[in-house]
Amino acid sequence: MSQHRGIWRRQVHLFTLPYRLLLASPCVGFLPDFWSRVLTLSWDSHTHQYITERAILNVTLETLSGLKKHHGNHDKEESRLGRGFWRAVGEVVKSNAATDFRSSTRSDPVYHFDSEHIESATVMLRRFWTHTVLSVRAKEYQSARHSLGQLFHSLQDFYSHSNWVEMGQSSIYLHLLQPEEPAVPVAKGDFSPYCNYTKESRGRLMRRKRRSREPLSPDRFNLYSSLSSLSGGLTIFTTNSDIHRVSTIVEDNTAADKVTLLHVESHKNLMSVHTFRVDSSVKSVTLHVSGTMTECILTSPSDQSQSLLNEEGPLAVIQQFQGLYRIxxxxxxxxxxxxxxxxxxxxxxxxxxxxxxxxxxxxxxxxTNETHPGLARVDGNPTAGVPAFLVVVVTGLGSDIEASFSHATLLGAEGESLQQVKLNSSSSSIYSLEELVGLVDPVPRFPFCIRLSGQDSRGNKLERVSTEMVEPTHIQIQVLSLPDLVPGQSAVVNFEIQNHGAARNFSLTADDDCGYLHMKISKITL
Structure with a gap:
């Protein structure tokens, strides 16, 4: 394994963003997450993750109840929040926990209300508040969730790391975010800060840039085809006459409460066979097939078959477009x-x-066994050929839908099984989403998706498949320091590059949409 260190220098300019913030419920005190409890022998504790999730969830449910004439069942409402909601919550939690894992913040007392840095920590807290609200007003929601996670972390650390509770206080310290409220003398307590890991939500933002007209290449769609394949989507080529009917495919995928039961590719000229499982919680099923089929046979669990291209039958109806089928x-x-x-x-x-x-x-x-022991989320894709933990969070379960999951299977692009991962619960709390953790040893060197397997309350099998393909990486880029960005001043960012694959030459470039970045390194060998 080779590594290299470099420096990016960025000139920061002043900009203004309008803002708004959702402030969570107050916190009382907490200890580490599951993995921190294991590594520090501390049990029966609350975590940054638990407190943050419950605060956002409680405020969300209260808001939804307030929009209705009659208060609904909270368990039922929670089960309907869905994947998108928990993905957004995961971004906030990720940013929260990163404060304890990032080298530039994990030991800085200003971020944790340690070493009696109460005043400077309060200034930092208000800066997070301002950035969050400005970002929301500017509709920069990802940035808002990032700063909101940092705000929650410092706010939670105040009540845990200071002597606020020991002073007999049981209310919220309003002065932290409202300077006009009276201040109370507070000192740091003798507490050791440990924090939890985060869960992921992973998303991609594709921006199309306009370029001058040039001769069209026959391979001009290869990039989009590769991106759609890795993200679990479809590349659709259609005619102007079919474009309105084909739009139903987009509606199928963007509607709420859609889950993936199968996503595979086939390069064989012979008959390919694929299976998918339907459970009692699934209300409707649609199949999308891109390409040109010469034969297609669907078989039900009761062993009834229908040749979809040649006959009408009792199992399904098929719509055909140019190079696309909707079943x-x-x-x-x-x-x-x-x-x-x-x-x-x-x-x-x-x-x-x-x-x-x-x-x-x-x-x-x-x-990680550094300042804050626990599981640290891997930014980006996992590294091929080395062990990593797979952390799974199931959404949509409630009092009316119960299920348990035992293992996950890593599937190749054609649906072949690459590795089975046994899952164990990382939390016994019924008040927070349960996380299932399993060891992937090693991470495959080829793209794969994840199939989660378990059973419902009646013992029937239940399966879900990840939408996207995971593309393992051989290169890791880690930011070693992340200084505060001050308008009008330069900032230095130290980073480390590691190559876990064969030695080769690399060209490094860096840019941003405002032209602020200046890079000193251009070519290296790792």
Whole structure:
């Protein structure tokens, strides 16, 4: 493994963003997360993650209840929040925990209300508040969630690391975020800060840049095809006459409560066979197939078959476009394992989506035994050929839908099994989303997706598949220091590059949309 260190220098300019903030419920005190409890032998504790999740969830449920004439069932409302809500919460929690894992902040007392840095920590807290509100007003929501996580961390640390509780105080210290409120003398207590790990939500923002007209290359769509394949989408080529009808494919994928039951590709000219499982929580199922099929046979769990291209039948109806098929299963759906057989002269992509609230989020993490022991989330994709922990969070479960999950299977691009990962619960709390953790040893060197397997309360099998393909990396770039960015001043960012693959030459470039970055290193060998 080779590594290299470099420096980016950025000139920061002043800019103004309008703002707003959602302030969470007050915190009383806390200890580490599951992995921190294991590494420090501290049990029966609350965590940054637990407090943050419950605060956002409680405020959200109270807001939803306030919009209705009658208060609804909180358990039912929580189960309907869905994947998108928990992905956003995960971004806040990730930023919260990163304060304890990032080298530039984990030992700085200003971020944790340590070493009697009460005044400077309060200034930092108000800066997070301002940045969050400005970002929301500017509709920079990802930036807002990042600063909101930092704000929550410091705010939670105040009540845990200072002597506020020992002073007999049981109320919120309003002066922290409201300077006009009276200040109270507060000192640092003798507490050791430990924090939890985060879960992921991973998203991609694609920006298209206009360029001058030039001769069109026959390979001009290859990039988009690769991106859609890795992200679990479809590349659709259609005609002007079909474009309105094809738009139903987009509606299928963007509707609420859609889960993936199968996502595979096939490069074989022979008949390919794929299976997917329908459980009792799935209300409708739609299949999307891109490519040109010469034969397609659908078989139900009761072993009833229908040749979709040649006949009408009792199982499904098919719509054909140029290079695209949309197959809708007839209700009532038969629970169990369905089989799809297809033959083509070229490449096929299969995507099976269902209507269900039960889904999952995931991320990869590694153990850290530094200042704050625990599981640290891996930024970006996991490193191929080395061990990593897979952390899974199931969403959509409630009093009316119960399920347990035992393992995850890493699947290759054509649906082949690469590795099975046994999952264990990382938390016994019923008040926070349960996290399932398993060791991936090693991370595959090829792209893969994740199939989560378990059973419902009646013992019936239940499966969900991740939408995107995970692309393992051999290169890691880690930021070693992240200084405060002050308008009108330069800032130095130290970073480290590690190559876990074969030695080769690299060219390094860096840019931003304002032209502030200046880089000293151009070429290196690792």
């Amino acid at each position: 809708s299963l007839f209700p009532p759906l038969q629970p169990g394992q369905w089989k799809l057989q297809a033959k083509s002269d070229g490449h096929l992509t299969f995507s099976v989506i269902g209507d269900s609230g039960v889904d999952f989020l995931y991320y990869f993490a590694i153990v």
